[in-house]
Amino acid sequence: MEFFLDTADVEVIREFKETGLINGITTSKNIVIKLPLTEEGLKACKILSSKKIKTNVTLCFSAAQALIAAKCGATYISPFVGRLDDIGENGMNLIREIKAIYSNYKNIKTKILVASVRTVDHVIESGMIGADVVTLPPATLEKLYKHPLTDKGLKAFLDDWKKTKQKIL
Amino acid sequence: MEFFLDTADVEVIREFKETGLINGITTSKNIVIKLPLTEEGLKACKILSSKKIKTNVTLCFSAAQALIAAKCGATYISPFVGRLDDIGENGMNLIREIKAIYSNYKNIKTKILVASVRTVDHVIESGMIGADVVTLPPATLEKLYKHPLTDKGLKAFLDDWKKTKQKIL
Amino acid sequence: MEFFLDTADVEVIREFKETGLINGITTSKNIVIKLPLTEEGLKACKILSSKKIKTNVTLCFSAAQALIAAKCGATYISPFVGRLDDIGENGMNLIREIKAIYSNYKNIKTKILVASVRTVDHVIESGMIGADVVTLPPATLEKLYKHPLTDKGLKAFLDDWKKTKQKIL
Amino acid sequence: MEFFLDTADVEVIREFKETGLINGITTSKNIVIKLPLTEEGLKACKILSSKKIKTNVTLCFSAAQALIAAKCGATYISPFVGRLDDIGENGMNLIREIKAIYSNYKNIKTKILVASVRTVDHVIESGMIGADVVTLPPATLEKLYKHPLTDKGLKAFLDDWKKTKQKIL
Amino acid sequence: MEFFLDTADVEVIREFKETGLINGITTSKNIVIKLPLTEEGLKACKILSSKKIKTNVTLCFSAAQALIAAKCGATYISPFVGRLDDIGENGMNLIREIKAIYSNYKNIKTKILVASVRTVDHVIESGMIGADVVTLPPATLEKLYKHPLTDKGLKAFLDDWKKTKQKIL
Amino acid sequence: MEFFLDTADVEVIREFKETGLINGITTSKNIVIKLPLTEEGLKACKILSSKKIKTNVTLCFSAAQALIAAKCGATYISPFVGRLDDIGENGMNLIREIKAIYSNYKNIKTKILVASVRTVDHVIESGMIGADVVTLPPATLEKLYKHPLTDKGLKAFLDDWKKTKQKIL
Amino acid sequence: MEFFLDTADVEVIREFKETGLINGITTSKNIVIKLPLTEEGLKACKILSSKKIKTNVTLCFSAAQALIAAKCGATYISPFVGRLDDIGENGMNLIREIKAIYSNYKNIKTKILVASVRTVDHVIESGMIGADVVTLPPATLEKLYKHPLTDKGLKAFLDDWKKTKQKIL
Amino acid sequence: MEFFLDTADVEVIREFKETGLINGITTSKNIVIKLPLTEEGLKACKILSSKKIKTNVTLCFSAAQALIAAKCGATYISPFVGRLDDIGENGMNLIREIKAIYSNYKNIKTKILVASVRTVDHVIESGMIGADVVTLPPATLEKLYKHPLTDKGLKAFLDDWKKTKQKIL
């Protein structure tokens, strides 16, 4: 699963690049054209797709919308899970439905880009469903590798480390 | 999954052709012969099938009927899900049963064409089951890509868009 | 489960009254105040509730909204299942969630009034969940008791009837 | 669960009366008025019910029909399970749905009378669901207590019996 | 759950009586009349039941048979689980079915007496289903309280015991 | 899934041959030797199998029997589902068990021939399990393609047909 | 289920009081003593509990901790669901476990106060599990009754309203 | 659920008494007689039970043993879950089975005392099943209320506390 970082802050981007954790930048000037899930957006998607130009159809909130975007040749479909959660729906269920539909048809090449990600659980579930990309803000990305038991264990680990007299690099 | 548009209105057909959403027209003069699921219909189906003429066996309401149509070499089987819903049955369960049966026998080539589709959910479930074709009226097709959160999000999206000074095409 | 008929057509109302099938009229000038699920609506609901005036909080689309309406003392909560189906959600799941929540708290007296009903299945599921009221248009009400096997069986039944020389009334 | 014997053969009826297995006769001239599940039937049902005359609403094939019959005060509802099986539906699921709905509403007093029973399994499942009455033909009733292991065991049992020199009565 | 010991060996009976494990003797000359599950047996059962004489209807192999025995007023029904296992069926499922049916009808007073018990698992499952009585041979009864970890633990326990200088009684 | 017609009536056979629905005749003098599931039958089966003569081992009522017939090289195994239903067992569960066992061992080539078929549901379930052959009497075969909604829909279909001025063949 | 508002902003509190949605203020100077889930906190809890002083044991992250707080007589236990979500656990599962444990023991009177609530789904699930109290910040409380379909429907509703010439209070 | 502390260390016992967490001491000289699950143990149990002397039947490793101990009138049954885990069985499943069996029979008064407890999960599951008593060593008891997020949160809590200038007691 790829991670796209959702920030325009160059400093932050540079820092995360070093860790090897991110595969792209959601908000940067890349060559993927963002299109809204409207009739006009779908028509544009069809034309761009026929010209091999990459598209990201955004503002997806139902599996029917995702199916239609795939039929129009979208490169990415961006379901906004957090915004669904905000109105009392379960955003991750939408990812599950889209994955199930896309898996049934071999000619669908559209990738699922989970957007509007807010919690660590959104990322874990995306991985368990097998989504293609998750786009997430730096704050959520940092939370992914923090755990109080890691902090607690690290101290003991470092003590043991000293005793073995090994060195990292 | 293919979409067949269920209308004879040429204007409507032209409009949807542009979007790339539809793969055929249910009601037009195509070269698929429609046959009812009766003894006579099945005999005709067998003869046409042996002559490589395409057939669409319609008015299917049970998995047993779908199994028999497949044995007679039907190109398409058309279960009418909405009409089953009308009498208190669950039309989509029929699609699930037919899919399960057809998947068990490699020599069955008959395609499942979900007919009498009335709701967005019929289309989503058809996709999750892996039906081959859905035939649906223009009004339902339009509903597939409408969502109030898309409308709401679009305004914010357009505002952001202006700021980036990018252009579509 | 009560049935409220969703029509203003006096002739239709009179006809259904005879069958004993309906318990009220959704659209008539009854003494239940309809309130939208907005901040203002909820404040009004609270005041009316404290004055023992009956209220029907409408335009409910999430279980969180239904929980809040109950806290404000609504007499009825009206989830609109058909409109949720239109955007690719499952309207009846909302009824299940509301029923589960209301059942957990004895002090909640709010009744579930299933609105925006469109199919026979909506009514059957409402009954299986144990909703309090279903409001439905005359066309759907008629569909509830139609079944092709009933028609088919009736002819044989009438023939048998003649032979027994019994009479209805 | 009560058993109604579905025969008019006086000899057969007398024989089964002795066994204590049957609680009534489906086809005899009893004081339950049979009514078909039509608009007219439902109106009659409502009137008879208000006059405390017992009614049996027959030709029921959907849970919606059963719900409506209950609203009209039917004493019995007769779902025809075998005829549903004939068209590829699962008749016993209908009994399960009706039972679920009736159990949710305390004011429903209508009893479920499983009709068009053809197999031993129909009777066992009726018992497991908790149906009120099963009406069945003499041939099916006899099958209920036959089992090849009983026959096989009986011989050994009788041999042991002789040895114990006990007597029945 | 009661245990009936399935033996005529007076010595064995006396020994088990001391342990308090057994509630009755299956094979002794008690005042429960054993009847086979045949038409004649059922007729006798009805007469005896009406005279308040206790009956045990044996050789039961299906839930339909158990339902019928209950209708004839049997005091006990004896399903033979081991003999069903012998022909590749699952005897304990029969107990589950009978329990489900009997639980649905308050007027059924017949007790379930699990017969032809062969394994420890038969007894455990009978308890988990909530059968009324299990009749079992002495060899199976002994197995019920044997466990290699008990033997292993007992030695350690006895050693500890000595150290505490407590005494039993 | 193949259909074998269970009749010796030449006229009926000829009629069904035309429809293309049947793949063989159960009762005719074909070159498959029928053998009962006895010790002698199994020995004969082994010898015939080694001589490449086709066999159909009948009277199968348990998965253990089916496993043994497969070990003896049977070409077909014939479980009798209706007769199991008659004694309160679930015949189709046997088909499920046999299918599960046969699927686990690649060297088993024996085909499952579902016999003693009585209902439409037996055929649908056989298809959903993936049985190889179903043998069924003409009356059941006819029921497979009958449905009251097909009859109802056919009238409307024919009216539409006239308007399109198309012709079959 | 009660709502405690998690704010110290008097203006906000006053505003929500009017709606009738809130039952208490989490952060105000109420007479419930907050205690951390430490050995000292538990000892204090036991003493306060014996003096009938109300306590709220906070910083609960496991069902074992909740069980212990209940044994010490806590009035409320506060599991922090959002903070568990932050480290990749499922906070609501903890509520389910605590509810299951508390339901098993009649002598436990401790109420479950769901804390660190961040999403609408946290509130809906709390209601479905049957938690006693949810404490939530004003921003989340507002989200509970917002839904784009309500906004959309309100316009149509208001138009209808004008036509009926009714007035709210 | 009660906690019995499994230690003879008077200092430890005194310390835990203060917290209110423990309801008894497993190893002390109390007036419950410990008996092993052997034939002799069961006989003694029956006699003691008839004299109203409390008994704890230990070394239980199967549901059959627990059923038998209950029949002999044991006050407590002690299944040793950790020792079962040691041989690759699932000790907590045994608690589930015993609970299911005891719940089916109203005359069983024997309490389930979960022994050989080693992990926090053993205690949580015991609570979810509804066991009566858990006996656990001091080290496990301490683990029950430790959580790294509690430690982390406590610091912030204490800082807030200072600011509010409240005091405990």
Place this chain on the structure above:
Amino acid sequence: MEFFLDTADVEVIREFKETGLINGITTSKNIVIKLPLTEEGLKACKILSSKKIKTNVTLCFSAAQALIAAKCGATYISPFVGRLDDIGENGMNLIREIKAIYSNYKNIKTKILVASVRTVDHVIESGMIGADVVTLPPATLEKLYKHPLTDKGLKAFLDDWKKTKQKIL
């Protein structure tokens, strides 16, 4: 699935050889070395395995033991299901666990040999799990193909047979 006959009686072996049902003899002097599941047994297993000598590691009662035997290169692992049943465990669950573990690792070649088989159900379940071998005593082997409905059906079959004038061989 292979059958190994568990007997040393040459007469019995010869008889079953004819039926083609058995693939080996458990107790005969074959070239598979039996080794107990002890530390010494495992060491011997490793050496024999490296010398391509076949081994059968017996007395297996847990999935952990089976995993270890596979790591030591055992040709067969023999879980003793009946002996587990005797102490109130479910022997077949062990087979399911071993099968699940072995299926996860391609380098494990060890075959599952189900030993201590006592019932027909043990054999059927072994087949449904996909065990490699079952070793069973002659008495159980005979039970596998006996069924009272086969006996009952055979008589009718033989009568029909006479009428067709066919002959076996």
Place this chain on the structure above:
Amino acid sequence: MEFFLDTADVEVIREFKETGLINGITTSKNIVIKLPLTEEGLKACKILSSKKIKTNVTLCFSAAQALIAAKCGATYISPFVGRLDDIGENGMNLIREIKAIYSNYKNIKTKILVASVRTVDHVIESGMIGADVVTLPPATLEKLYKHPLTDKGLKAFLDDWKKTKQKIL
């Protein structure tokens, strides 16, 4: 599944080497660099990975952490299951989540090394999930092959062995 022995005791290591049970030593000076799951650790992991140096990222407690380690090219990820159990979580569920995520992405080559193993059940479940490596202390490794029924059976086995006069090796 590989076993890494978690000890530095050379004597113990030598002894287990003989049994063939262990594939590596967790604590020895091998060429796998251990790195903690921190930002620095992840950066180091990325560099080492690009230089083909093997890494083991330890102190993993959530599926999100495991996903990130895989993205940084870790050779092994070490989730510490026992330490999660200590705070009332289910450590093995973490293994299941990691396995599910890793299985969805073909480019992930990181192996799951189950660490902080304390019970036999941890090892069995690791095998059923399909973990790559388990690292375990000598005491747990020994428990894996001990079973009281093996001890009990061994004696009988040895007696039989003498009678057959065979010899091992």
